[in-house]
Amino acid sequence: MKRVDLRKDDWQKDPELSRIKNRGQGLESKYASSVLEIIENVKKYGDTAVFGYAKKFDRVDLTPENVKVSEEEIEEAFQKVEPKVIDAIKFAVDRVRKFHEKQLENSYFVTEPGIVLGQKVTPLESAGIYVPGGKASYPSSVIMNAVPAKVAGVEKVVMITPAIGTLEVNPYSLVAAKLSGVDEIYRVGGAHGIAAIAYGTESIPKVDKIVGPGNIYVALAKKFLFGTVDIDMVAGPSEILVIADETANPEWVATDLLSQAEHDELAGAFLVTHDEKLAEEVVDALYKKLETLKRKEIAEKSIENFGTVFLTKDVYHSCQVANEVAPEHLEVATKEPFALLDLIKHAGAIFLGHHTCESLGDYVLGPNHVLPTGGSARFFSPLGVYDFVKRSSILYVSKEGFKRVSEHARNLAECEGLEAHRLAVEVREAIKIPIKLEEKV
Numbered sequence: 001m002k003r004v005d006l007r008k009d010d011w012q013k014d015p016e017l018s019r020i021k022n023r024g025q026g027l028e029s030k031y032a033s034s035v036l037e038i039i040e041n042v043k044k045y046g047d048t049a050v051f052g053y054a055k056k057f058d059r060v061d062l063t064p065e066n067v068k069v070s071e072e073e074i075e076e077a078f079q080k081v082e083p084k085v086i087d088a089i090k091f092a093v094d095r096v097r098k099f100h101e102k103q104l105e106n107s108y109f110v111t112e113p114g115i116v117l118g119q120k121v122t123p124l125e126s127a128g129i130y131v132p133g134g135k136a137s138y139p140s141s142v143i144m145n146a147v148p149a150k151v152a153g154v155e156k157v158v159m160i161t162p163a164i165g166t167l168e169v170n171p172y173s174l175v176a177a178k179l180s181g182v183d184e185i186y187r188v189g190g191a192h193g194i195a196a197i198a199y200g201t202e203s204i205p206k207v208d209k210i211v212g213p214g215n216i217y218v219a220l221a222k223k224f225l226f227g228t229v230d231i232d233m234v235a236g237p238s239e240i241l242v243i244a245d246e247t248a249n250p251e252w253v254a255t256d257l258l259s260q261a262e263h264d265e266l267a268g269a270f271l272v273t274h275d276e277k278l279a280e281e282v283v284d285a286l287y288k289k290l291e292t293l294k295r296k297e298i299a300e301k302s303i304e305n306f307g308t309v310f311l312t313k314d315v316y317h318s319c320q321v322a323n324e325v326a327p328e329h330l331e332v333a334t335k336e337p338f339a340l341l342d343l344i345k346h347a348g349a350i351f352l353g354h355h356t357c358e359s360l361g362d363y364v365l366g367p368n369h370v371l372p373t374g375g376s377a378r379f380f381s382p383l384g385v386y387d388f389v390k391r392s393s394i395l396y397v398s399k400e401g402f403k404r405v406s407e408h409a410r411n412l413a414e415c416e417g418l419e420a421h422r423l424a425v426e427v428r429e430a431i432k433i434p435i436k437l438e439e440k441v
């Protein structure tokens with residue numbers, strides 16, 4: 001892990017801090033052209049391109065007949081999954097649902113004499129959820145994507161996830177999909193899967209919005225297809241930043257850093273502390289634990305690419321550094337974590353206290369684990385029910401209400417030089433109002 005000493009006046013200009021702050025952009029330039037090519041081909045050639053890429057990247061033979069997961073496969077999955085995992089999935093679905101129900105938004109009206117205004121909240125008709133399946137399978141991500149969509153009232157939730165090497169889709173993900181209310185499942189992933197549900201192909205439906213995390217190909221495909229469909233955010237390779245003081249347990253901190261490093265070679269793991277002794281103990285513990293991990297190769301590369309210890313002046317400085325990095329996950333492993341909450345501005349999710357390990361949030365606590373990465377926590381929020389609804393304004397004026405506002409509207413239309421706008425007001429001011437219709441309302 002790199003050690004970076006930020007105990008200096010111009011710490012914000014430190015080149016290593018800048019590299020970490022710009023971690024998302026560097027990735028984009030490297031992968032953009034191959035993702036754009038995939039998108040173009042799927043748009044032009046539909047199924048043929050999608051199935052070709054599935055063969056090339058995932059070594060599976062997809063056809064129009066087998067690309068959709070059947071009800072029988074889902075039933076079989078329930079036979080394969082251990083009862084304790086089914087219980088855990090039900091437990092998680094329940095907690096995630098309860099948390100997300102708090103995010104439901106109501107339509108509303110405001111009235112004044114002769115005028116009714118309002119906002120109507122409508123669920124999207126369809127949503128596509130991406131569930132990663134490359135280096136690991138993510139039944140927990142099925143829950144985190146599908147449950148808020150269903151709480152919002154989305155009628156058709158289409159899940160895509162890659163089948164790799166064989167046609168079989170991970171049975172845990174299928175069980176999670178059923179228990180979370182997913183309506184259709186297609187065994188396709190990567191940038192080609194995203195393009196397929198953005199444009200629709202002969203055998204894969206088009207959706208209105210695509211949500212969910214994925215690797216760099218998936219994240220970039222979503223970004224480039226924004227406009228053809230809506231997207232939630234850019235949720236790419238996972239990240240964790242831990243702010244720690246002398247009360248932190250080095251082994252716990254080291255394990256939490258590795259818990260995100262093991263997701264992806266491009267994942268980020270950052271320690272920010274003013275305690276040099278703790279920093280060294282965490283690094284020692286991390287390299288010892290790394291040796292024991294099944295996913296050692298991935299975690300090791302991630303630590304090599306982005307693993308960094310930032311040394312700070314004090315815990316308040318640590319919060320400033322965390323804000324610069326704007327991590328997906330921020331753990332505050334300090335004596336009084338709640339006291340620092342006000343100082344933290346940019347993080348996808350904030351885990352307070354020594355026992356709140358990030359992985360509890362990944363699975364069962366309730367808040368969403370689909371979170372902004374690459375520094376985009378400066379402006380994006382966690383995936384939520386609000387991502388699956390849209391709003392329409394409602395406007396009504398009666399004859400009386402019309403009189404209260406028409407003159408100002410007419411004058412503004414005149415100042416903009418838009419004659420038909422002005423006339424639309426004037427023809428009504430000329431009293432030729434369809435009285436009968438007005439009286440009915």
Ligand SMILES: NC(=O)c1ccc[n+]([C@@H]2O[C@H](COP(=O)([O-])OP(=O)(O)OC[C@H]3O[C@@H](n4cnc5c(N)ncnc54)[C@H](O)[C@@H]3O)[C@@H](O)[C@H]2O)c1
Nearest residue numbers: 132133134135162190213214215237238263264369370371
């Ligand atoms: N931010 C979040 O909320 C969150 C949650 C869970 C997982 N994650 C992240 O999601 C990612 C999951 O990545 P993954 O790889 O395991 O699964 P994935 O499903 O996102 O990607 C795998 C697919 O990528 C495609 N692919 C592989 N190599 C390619 C190439 N050279 N060119 C084009 N396409 C290619 C393949 O089709 C493959 O099926 C990880 O980075 C993990 O950190 C993030």
Ligand SMILES: N[C@H](CO)Cc1c[nH]c[nH+]1
Nearest residue numbers: 138140141238239362369
């Ligand atoms: N930490 C990931 C979000 O970055 C989510 C996840 C799923 N399973 C385990 N972890």
Ligand SMILES: [Zn+2]
Nearest residue numbers: 238259260362
């Ligand atoms: Zn995780």
